[in-house]
Amino acid sequence: MHSFEDLAGQFKAYFDVAHFPAHPASLYEPNNYFLSLGGKRVRPVMCLMGNELFDEIQPDAWLVATAIELFHNFTLIHDDIMDKAPLRRGLATVHTKYGEPTAILAGDVMLVVAYDYLNKVTHPNQKKLVRIFNKTAREVCEGQQLDMDFEKVPTVHMNEYLRMIELKTSVLLASTLQMGALLGGAGEGNQYNIYEFGKNLGIAFQIQDDYLDAFGDPAKVGKQPGGDILANKKTFLLIKALETATGAQLKQLQELLATNPADKVTQVLAIFKSCGVHDWALELKNKYVSNALKHLEDIAVVSVRKKALQELTAFLVQRDY
């Protein structure tokens, strides 16, 4: 049994190989560059943890974890184009550095290579793994499309936003755990529970993310709060505030969204607090964390095996940075 940190270190070493041919460098160098930007590799490590919840880590789990990390990076490269994001982890995004056409192709070929790793899996349930992977991949694309759709409409309902977050963020955490669990020999019921654990954890994580952007301690988060507010980004907090505020307060909030006064962040935060959005978000997060932990509890393995995932949960949703 290993902690997240242990497995993250092991995965880093495993993943640090050439995933692409040398030529043409104009296609593959951008992918090597992007992978070199690093990241916490949360998703592949969760695959290993899903496996180790049930059994020793199988050789196939490393292949699936690699496929998942490549898939995740493919989505980041393409999302950065769609979002016109100049930076990722403080450095130039692929399309900024190499141009959009190459960034599209580099992402495409990264997805193909992810499928190459999946195709090397020898587990009898390999096809079921690919089925889960494909379903998740479709859902992640759907989530990204919904996210873009939501930018263009004035109002988004909470249940629509929740569904978008589920698709864009949660299902990948859920399915990486499930794929690992499947490789570890988990039956259907246990696979269901680990999937639901990941799904609820993912939503809690996103609520925390939205929360920290508004109410985080700048010294800990490492940036000024309110980036989402300045961008009029539809977040758990803004959607809830628009649903809760009435009368003059609602009018003020709508005016703030339509304009960009110098003290926009301060004013919006004041409305958030006055609407109780602050406490509501923490309660909602705790609800999803409880749901997640309930599903983890329901998994039929000795409780000592669950420790690493419980610790990861605490880390992901109680972080204040």
Add this chain to the structure above:
Amino acid sequence: MHSFEDLAGQFKAYFDVAHFPAHPASLYEPNNYFLSLGGKRVRPVMCLMGNELFDEIQPDAWLVATAIELFHNFTLIHDDIMDKAPLRRGLATVHTKYGEPTAILAGDVMLVVAYDYLNKVTHPNQKKLVRIFNKTAREVCEGQQLDMDFEKVPTVHMNEYLRMIELKTSVLLASTLQMGALLGGAGEGNQYNIYEFGKNLGIAFQIQDDYLDAFGDPAKVGKQPGGDILANKKTFLLIKALETATGAQLKQLQELLATNPADKVTQVLAIFKSCGVHDWALELKNKYVSNALKHLEDIAVVSVRKKALQELTAFLVQRDY
């Protein structure tokens, strides 16, 4: 045994189903739109023909053919973005109609669905099929990248151009035939020959394409010749002319490339003819057709089974439109 036309009709009926969920329509409607633009479906039909060269068409061949057609359409959607092409088959491209971000995502999800079809294949060699498919997909991406790279450099050597065409166009024709053949029970030697048949045929097809753009009969081709010349597109003809022309003629050609006089097409065509590029292209095409047919001849099945592919060859490389 069926002709290309027979199988194209059968494939059209088979392929005319919903490949995507209904929701979110903002993601999937663009893909349905693009598939509705039609096309000759040459690649999937070649998979069926590759199968039928050896045996009755297997149920799996329809799945692989579908995956190949979806893959091909995915590349078209993304290539159209990269090439900034406003039209495809006379109608708006996906990015023109729905915006680039959606076109990127729609292509992505089409590739994922292609893998879904491959994952349904039950043939014992399913993994080998996916391996061939992945290798081809990587190569097609490499070909597109090289094509874009070549636009930015003053000179491209003939062997570099040939390799680019092989990757961008030929390997998909080659591998769709090979995958069909594999499903039809072909052994390694026959798979090799059918692959080489397709690869040579693909190059011959591209030479014909370049040739018709310059020397085709406008009444038959349906457009004014010289589109490639006006765009300074590096084609078999231009590369050969730059390699062949000397002295004043080379200088004139280089000046024509640097400027855009009203009679550019006429002048460049005159140089092509005076350099003998016209005859050279037909000879080169015939060389690749002969190579293709030689590999078809070497395939160990009764000759009557080869008729449909011989007819297709004649159609693809002797067409004058």
